[in-house]
Amino acid sequence: MAFPLLPGSEQNGQSRPAPRRGLRVVLLGAVATAALTGALTTGFVSPHSAVAETAAPIAAQAPSASPVSFADVVDHVRDAVVSVKVKITETADASDDDDDNSDSPRPGQIPRLQPGDPLERFFKRFGQPGMPHPGGPGKPHSAQAQGSGFIISSDGYVVTNNHVVEKATEVTLTTDEGKTLHATVVGTDKKTDLALLKIKEDGSYPHVKFSSATPRVGDWVIAVGNPFGLGGTVTAGIVSARGRDIGAGPYDDFLQIDAPVNRGNSGGPTFNTLGDVVGVNTAIFSPSGGSVGIGFAIPSETAQSIIASLKDKGAVARGWIGVQIQPVTDEIADSLGLKSSKGALVADAQDNSPAKEAGIKSGDVILGVNGERVDGPRDLAKKVAALGPGKKADLLYWHDGAEKTVAVKLGSLPDEKEAAKPAALQDNSALAGLGLKLAPASSVQGAGNDGVVVADIDPEGSAAQKGLRVGDLILEAGGRAVSKPSEIAAIIADAKKDGRKAVLLRVKSGEGTRFVAVATNPAS
Structure with a gap:
């Protein structure tokens, strides 16, 4: 069973998971469904300017031993943590309801209801998946998402997750005291799932600062946020691991914490016992939708440089x-x-x-x-x-x-x-679908000059199921001699266009030479 990382932001009470990749898990959800897509760095960008700090940041004194209570730390930091609510405009798409041509509900989706069902009006009212949107298919409609955030400067800069505010048309913040503030999006970075907001109202705001010290595995941490839209909530635990790669992107470097975080905690801070931010809560690993003690936070050293770049330029250059x-x-x-x-x-x-x-x-x-x-x-x-x-x-x-x-x-x-523009590397989607990574034989010492070598293979992919292994030498594809991975990809793509279901590969291995038929559409 694959256990998904469930979304941490909520839309109309319902979160939708992002596309799966990597470890077959999903990053914390998108503002109303936008997913984090993988690409570059987790914040390894030198800041050009520090985030504005015009007043002394909030901090608590370090306890001399393991704390008996976190109350003093919480009292110092909770005023800087806010609930983030956004409005977005979406267009209803029939594919939202019918893309699987099945009556079976997807995870987190209600069953399809027959016309006249007593529950139909209830679910229609709250815009649940599987129900028509008000105004009908293709009509724009408003949606809401929510998460958490924290103020990092007295003039009102706020950090949250990109997926919480992505596509937002309106952003409002609610403080621990219940005060409502309005904010603008200064900049976002999908590759690290970070966003910087600015409070519109003038004022001097309570704020916290990023930790300059790297937390150790076993250190106490405190998570503050807005789980399930309940309002300010505090949980505590320890740093379980560092440097976690959860398949969110090629630059994953997450802190793993066991302080309970749930949907709605997205973008909220994880503090050390000094009251400094050591991480930004982003994802959970869960079979149930609730916390099972495995949460992931973007480390402060990552967040600091990304946020500084967003403040300085509104974007991150890599x-x-x-x-x-x-x-x-x-x-x-x-x-x-x-x-x-x-x-x-x-x-x-x-x-x-x-x-x-x-x-x-x-x-x-x-x-x-x-x-x-x-x-x-x-x-x-x-x-x-x-x-x-x-x-x-x-x-x-x-x-x-x-x-x-x-x-x-x-x-x-x-x-x-x-x-996304077509290029030689993007032509190899057929190979990715087969679970293959190839290299020209001429580039691999001892492989000779003819053919293409299987450099790596997904053991669960269709090519592996056909018997291909790392080190195999593909000499021909579709009856034609090959010397580059792109040639094999092109032959498979052409065969697919011609309606053929498989391409015959001539493969040489330690056991001899054989033919292997691989599907042109492995997912089918």
């Missing part, structure tokens, strides 16, 4: 070298003559990219950036993104059995619209 990378398996390391599996294998270098211009090629392994060794693809992406566009970086890489160094001038990470 460095980019333009390579598609993948982990180095033990088999790949051995075939390339590497002593360890650390580093990032370049599956392809994009045309006109900084890496391509510097001579980085498919089959090279990037080992370090500016003298710091790279553990894997995620670590490389963080380091490059942190440097920012226009900066120079010395890349240490493995090429033809030897280490080399090259200077690269970093570009700017393309936005999502640019990244």
Whole structure:
């Protein structure tokens, strides 16, 4: 059974999960359904200016021993924590109700009701999934979402999650005392799920500050927020782990905490016992929809730099070298003559990219950036993104059995619209659907010059079910000799357009040469 990370913001009392990826879990929900999509850094951007602090931040004294009570800390911080409510305008889509052509409800969805059912009017009134929206299909309608946030400066800057305020047409904040304030969205960053708001009303507001110390596993933490729309709520626990990758994006670096957080806690702060913010609550891992003691928070060191960039420019700029990378398996390391599996294998270098211009090629392994060794693809992406566009970086890489160094001038990470444009790398969706990652045989030492090597494979993917394994050499696809992954992807795509259900691969392995039929539409 897959246990989803359930949304932390609520819309009309109902949260919808975001698309699944990575560990088969879902990030905390979107403002009324917007999901966090993966891409770059968890805040490794040098701030150009500090977030405004015109008054002494709220802080409590550290206890001399494990606290008997958190009441003093809570008294110091609770006035800076707010409930965030947003209004958005959506267009009802028939696919919301009928996309699965099934009468079975999706998780969190009510069963379909027959016309005249006594419950029909109740659910229609509250806009539940599975019921027609007022005004009919395709008509714009208002929706609400809610979460949590916290004030970080006396002049009223507020931190929350991007998915809480994404697509918002109106944002209101409610303080612990019940006062309602209006706010504008200064900037958002989908890649780290962070957003910065500014209170419209003038005034000097109670606020908290980010911690300058990294919490240790086992340290006490306190989560404050607005679970289930109940209002200010406090829970306590410990830091369970650091550096968690939950499949939210290529730069996951979450704190795992066991302080109970639930729907509506999204964007709320996690404090240490000094009253400093050590994390921004973002996701939970749960089979039931409620807390089971596994929550995830964006670390303060990530949030600080992202928020500073949002305040300064309204957006976050990240460095980019333009390579598609993948982990180095033990088999790949051995075939390339590497002593360890650390580093990032370049599956392809994009045309006109900084890496391509510097001579980085498919089959090279990037080992370090500016003298710091790279553990894997995620670590490389963080380091490059942190440097920012226009900066120079010395890349240490493995090429033809030897280490080399090259200077690269970093570009700017393309936005999502640019990244979605057709390109050689985007042509390989067919391979991703099969659960395959391929590399030209010529780039893998000992594989020869003909064919394409299976560099990595999803053990649950359709290709693995057909018997393909890491290290297999694909010589032909659809009766044609191949030497590049893109050629196989193109052949599969053409076969799909022609209505064929499968493509025949000629595969060479340790057991000999054989043919394997792979589906052109693995999901079907």
